[in-house]
Amino acid sequence: MSTDTAGRRVRRPAQGPGSLLEIAVGEFITRGYDATSMEDLSRAAGITKSSFYHHFSGKEALLRAALERAIAVLFGVFDQPGAVEGPPVRRLRHIVRGQVEALIGDLPYVTLLLRVRGNTETERWALDQRRAYDARVAAIVREAVEQGELRADVDPALAARLLSGLVNSVAEWYRPGRPGTVGLPDAVTRAAFEGLLPTR
Incomplete structure (x- = not known):
């Protein structure tokens, strides 16, 4: 925002596709994607x-660009050395920690991804x-079970959903x-793999 000669606040038009995308994501989260019109977006951007x-062919192009960014950040964790090297449980810990870091680093984009409903x-x-x-x-959970690093009765698909659910819940309350919230990635990872009760 800037001010005019009378000291009134004046919206400064957004510049470039990156700024427009950021504004659109904010509007989609606040209003809901279906309820957000191009009029709402242009008004919010001041253009x-x-x-x-x-810059964008329409509302769905904005949504696609935002979701592609979130997905790229999340899947990028699988390419990190800690996710591909070492025992399965160690890799799982790295992936959970990386998922929290991705969520924190791109909070609006990942939040939007978590709210899509398939419409x-x-x-x-x-x-x-x-x-x-x-x-x-x-x-990876299945591999950890097969190697005896996790209990034999752990259902891999359920465990994966529970881990993702734990991490994704952070989007509902985390604010920079x-x-x-300092050290949050490590705290969430400890809770996921070591629990909340003290060891005996």
């Missing part, structure tokens, strides 16, 4: 609809990607700078 269309082609694609993510985690 005309035609200017918005210069559009792009949302269905995103849900498929989320299922693929859980499947990759489940495969909130007390108690």
Whole structure:
């Protein structure tokens, strides 16, 4: 925001597709994707609809770009050395920690990903990607069970969903700078793999 000669606050138009995408994500989260119109987006960005269309073909293109960013960040964790090297449980710990870091680092984008319901082609694609993510985690859980690192009665698919659910819940309450959130990736990882009760 800037001020005019009378000292009144004036919205400064968003510049570039990156800024427009960030604004759109905020509107989608606040209003809901279905309830957000291009008029809402252009108003929030302080530009005309035609200017918005210069960068994005429409609302669904904005959604796709936002979800692609979130998915790329999450799947990128699987490519890190800690996710591909070492025993399965150690890799799982790294993936859970990396998932929390990804959520914190791209909170609006990952939050939007977690709220899609499959009402559009792009949302269905995103849900498929989320299922693929859980499947990759489940495969590592299965490997850990087979190697005796986890209990034999652990269901890999259920464990993967529980781990993702634990991490994804952080999006509902985490806010940058909130007390108690320093070291959050490590704290969530400890809770997931070591529990809350003291060891005896």
